[in-house]
Amino acid sequence: xxxxxxxxxxxxxxxxxxxxxxxxxxxxxxxxxxxxxxxxxxxxxxxxxxxxxxxxxxxxxxxxxxxxxxxxxxxxxxxxxxxxxxxxxxxxxxxxxxxxxxxxxxxxxxxxxxxxxxxxxxxxxxxxxxxxxxxxxxxxxxxxxxxxxxxxxxxxxxxxxxxxxxxxxxxxxxxxxxxxxxxxxxxxxxxxxxxxxxxxxxxxxxxxxxxxxxxxxxxxxxxxxxxxxxxxxxxxxxxxxxxxxxxxxxxxxxxxxxxxxxxxxxxxxxxxxxxxxxxxxxxxxxxxxxxxxxxxxxxxxxxxxxxxxxxxxxxxxxxxxxxxxxxxxxxxxxxxxxxxxxxxxxxxxxxxxxxxxxxxxxxxxxxxxxxxxxxxxxxxxxxxxxxxxxxxxxxxxxxxxxxxxxxxxxxxxxxxxxxxxxxxxxxxxxxxxxxxxxxxxxxxxxxxxxxxxxxxxxxxxxxxxxxxxxxxxxxxxxxxxxxxxxxxxxxxxxxxxxxxxxxxxxxxxxxxxxxxxxxxxxxxxxxxxxxxxxxxxxxxxxxxxxxxxxxxxxxxxxxxxxxxxxxxxxxxxxxxxxxxxxxxxxxxxxxxxxxxxxxxxxxxxxxxxxxxxxxxxxxxxxxxxxxxxxxxxxxxxxxxxxxx
Numbered sequence: 001x002x003x004x005x006x007x008x009x010x011x012x013x014x015x016x017x018x019x020x021x022x023x024x025x026x027x028x029x030x031x032x033x034x035x036x037x038x039x040x041x042x043x044x045x046x047x048x049x050x051x052x053x054x055x056x057x058x059x060x061x062x063x064x065x066x067x068x069x070x071x072x073x074x075x076x077x078x079x080x081x082x083x084x085x086x087x088x089x090x091x092x093x094x095x096x097x098x099x100x101x102x103x104x105x106x107x108x109x110x111x112x113x114x115x116x117x118x119x120x121x122x123x124x125x126x127x128x129x130x131x132x133x134x135x136x137x138x139x140x141x142x143x144x145x146x147x148x149x150x151x152x153x154x155x156x157x158x159x160x161x162x163x164x165x166x167x168x169x170x171x172x173x174x175x176x177x178x179x180x181x182x183x184x185x186x187x188x189x190x191x192x193x194x195x196x197x198x199x200x201x202x203x204x205x206x207x208x209x210x211x212x213x214x215x216x217x218x219x220x221x222x223x224x225x226x227x228x229x230x231x232x233x234x235x236x237x238x239x240x241x242x243x244x245x246x247x248x249x250x251x252x253x254x255x256x257x258x259x260x261x262x263x264x265x266x267x268x269x270x271x272x273x274x275x276x277x278x279x280x281x282x283x284x285x286x287x288x289x290x291x292x293x294x295x296x297x298x299x300x301x302x303x304x305x306x307x308x309x310x311x312x313x314x315x316x317x318x319x320x321x322x323x324x325x326x327x328x329x330x331x332x333x334x335x336x337x338x339x340x341x342x343x344x345x346x347x348x349x350x351x352x353x354x355x356x357x358x359x360x361x362x363x364x365x366x367x368x369x370x371x372x373x374x375x376x377x378x379x380x381x382x383x384x385x386x387x388x389x390x391x392x393x394x395x396x397x398x399x400x401x402x403x404x405x406x407x408x409x410x411x412x413x414x415x416x417x418x419x420x421x422x423x424x425x426x427x428x429x430x431x432x433x434x435x436x437x438x439x440x441x442x443x444x445x446x447x448x449x450x451x452x453x454x455x456x457x458x459x460x461x462x463x464x465x466x467x468x469x470x471x472x473x474x475x476x477x478x479x480x481x482x483x484x485x486x487x488x489x490x491x492x493x494x495x496x497x498x499x500x501x502x503x504x505x506x507x508x509x510x511x512x513x514x515x516x517x518x519x520x521x522x523x524x525x526x527x528x529x530x531x532x533x534x535x536x537x538x539x540x541x542x543x544x545x546x547x548x549x550x551x552x553x554x555x556x557x558x559x560x561x562x563x564x565x566x567x568x569x570x571x572x573x574x575x576x577x578x579x580x581x582x583x584x585x586x587x588x589x590x591x592x593x594x595x596x597x598x599x600x601x602x603x604x605x606x607x608x609x610x611x612x613x614x615x616x617x618x619x620x621x622x623x624x625x626x627x628x629x630x631x632x633x634x635x636x637x638x639x640x641x642x643x644x
Contacts, residue, residue: 003255032117041137043084046144049641066078066258080452083447086437097355098328098356100117102301104124112246116132120215121298123222125211136562139330156193160195160196161198172376182217184476189557193221204504288408290373302424304328305336309344318405325351386487398412451491458638460633464589464592465593467548468522472584477507478532493537512536515545526553532556542568551582
C-alpha cells in the first residue's frame with residue numbers, strides 16, 4: 001500500500017510514535033516562523049528554556065502585525081525581537097518587508113520540509129508542498145531549541161479537484177466552497193490533501209490561498225503536491241535548487257475523499273460572522289457597501305494585485321466606498337511600482353497601506369458604525385475588524401473590485417471579460433530588509449522595553465482543585481472572544497497582566513474582575529471552544545486570572561494544545577447535557593486531582609463534583625502520556641526545563 005503526501009512528509013520527519021490516526025506522534029521541525037503579535041512571547045519563552053542558539057535549518061522572525069505605532073509599545077517589541085533574533089540565530093524580517101506567510105512562501109519555503117509557525121495561517125506553506133502547521137508560541141520555542149513537535153496523527157482527507165476554474169471564479173471561491181461543504185469544524189483532526197487533474201491549473205499563489213484558509217476548517221494543515229508548477233514558481237524566485245518533487249503514490253489510501261468540480265463553482269461570499277456562512281454572490285447581490293479591503297496573507301500576492309490593478313485601470317471607486325489595498329510583501333509592492341500597476345491602483349482612488357496584516361487583524365481601517373465591509377481576508381468574526389457593529393463579508397479580490405466600483409456587492413461577471421494575468425518568469429528579488437543573525441561568537445545585547453512583562457507560569461497540580469464557574473459561554477467561541485485582538489490591545493502582547501483585564505470581555509465584561517475576586521476557577525463552554533487564531537495569549541490571559549481548567553463540549557486543536565502547554569486542564573463533558581445543568585457561580589471540587597489526571601491518560605474519566613447538588617460530573621481529558629506529564633508539571637516550560 002502506497003503513501004499519500006501527508007504520510008510521506010510525516011514519515012520522513014517522524015521522531016516517535018506510530019502513524020495511526022488518533023495516536024500521538026512527534027516530528028522533527030526544519031523551519032520555524034514567528035510574527036510580532038505572538039513572537040515576543042515565543043522568544044521570551046525560548047530565553048526561559050535556556051538554549052543559546054536555535055537548532056533548526058531556518059528560523060525567521062517577521063514584523064507584520066503590530067506595525068501601527070501610536071505609542072512606544074510596538075516599537076519596543078520590534079527592537080526586542082530584532083535583538084533577541086540576532087543573538088540566538090534567527091533571521092529578522094523588518095517592518096515593511098511583508099506578511100510572514102507571503103514572504104516565507106517567496107523566499108524561504110521548501111517542498112518536503114516541515115514548518116512550525118506561531119500563527120494559525122502557517123499552513124499557507126502547504127501551497128508549495130510543505131508540512132506547515134500553526135501552533136502556540138511555546139511549541140515554536142521548543143522546536144527552535146531542537147525539540148520535536150508533538151501532535152495527534154491526523155486523518156487525511158483527499159480533496160479531488162476536477163476541471164478548471166471558469167472566468168471570474170478564483171481560488172478564494174474554491175476554499176469558500178470547501179468551507180460551505182465541511183464547515184469550520186470539518187477539518188478538525190485532519191490534513192486536507194489536494195489532488196486531481198484540477199490542481200495542474202492552479203498557480204502557487206492560488207494553491208497558497210486555499211491552504212491558508214484550511215485553518216478556517218480547523219484542519220491540522222493542508223497540502224498540495226510539489227510539481228512543475230511549484231518548480232516554476234521557485235525558479236522565478238531564483239530558488240530552483242530548493243525544489244524537490246513530491247506526490248502521492250498511485251495506490252495511496254485516504255480516510256475521506258471530497259470531489260469538487262472547479263468549473264461548477266460560482267463566485268462566493270462568506271457572510272457575517274463566520275467563514276462558513278456561505279452564499280453565492282448572486283444570492284445577495286446589490287447589498288450596499290461602505291468599505292472594501294484587499295490584502296491579508298490569503299490574497300495579497302503579485303498576481304492578486306496585478307488583477308486588481310487591471311480591473312481598476314481607468315476607473316474610479318464609487319464615491320461612497322472606501323477602498324484600501326495592502327500588498328503582501330515588499331517584493332510585490334516593488335514590482336507594482338516598477339511596472340506602473342501601482343499608479344493605476346492609486347489613480348482609481350484606492351488607499352495604499354503598508355505591506356502588513358492591517359485590517360485583517362483590526363490594526364487600523366476599522367469600518368464605520370453598522371458599515372458593510374467586503375474583505376479578502378480569512379476571518380470575519382464579530383468585532384475582529386475593530387467595529388463590533390460592522391458586517392464583514394469575505395470575498396475574492398475580483399468580487400471586491402467589482403463591488404468597490406459599483407458601491408454594491410457585485411458579481412465580477414458584470415465587469416465583462418476577465419483580465420489575463422500570468423505568473424512572471426522572474427520575480428524582483430531584493431532581500432535587503434531581511435537581517436541575518438549575528439555570528440555565534442558575537443556578543444549581542446537584548447533590548448527590553450518597559451512594556452515587556454514576565455509571562456505567568458503555572459504550578460504543579462495540587463491534591464485537590466477547587467473553584468467556581470467564572471463564566472459560561474456557548475459554541476464556537478473564538479480566540480478573538482477569549483483574548484480580543486485590535487489596535488488598542490495588540491501593542492500589549494508582551495504585557496499579559498494588562499491584557500488579562502480584557503480576557504473574555506466580548507462575552508462578559510465582568511469576567512476579569514470576577515475571576516480576580518474569586519482567585520480563579522473554571523470556564524464552562526460549548527462546542528469548538530477556542531477556534532481561530534493560534535494566539536497563545538488566549539491561554540496566558542486566563543492563566544494570569546487564575547483559571548485552572550476549561551470544561552467544554554469540545555475544543556479547537558491549537559487552543560487545546562495551548563491550554564495544556566500552560567498547565568490549564570481542558571476537560572470535555574462525557575455527557576453534553578451536563579453543560580445545561582451548570583450555573584454561573586457554581587462551585588466545583590476535583591478530588592485527588594493529580595491522580596485523576598494521571599488516570600485520564602489511560603482513558604479514565606475525571607470526576608468533577610458540583611457542590612450545589614453533590615453530583616459528580618464525568619469528564620474526559622483527551623491527553624497522551626506526555627501531555628499528562630506536562631499538565632502534572634504545570635505546563636510545557638516546566639516540563640522542558642525538568643527534562644534538561
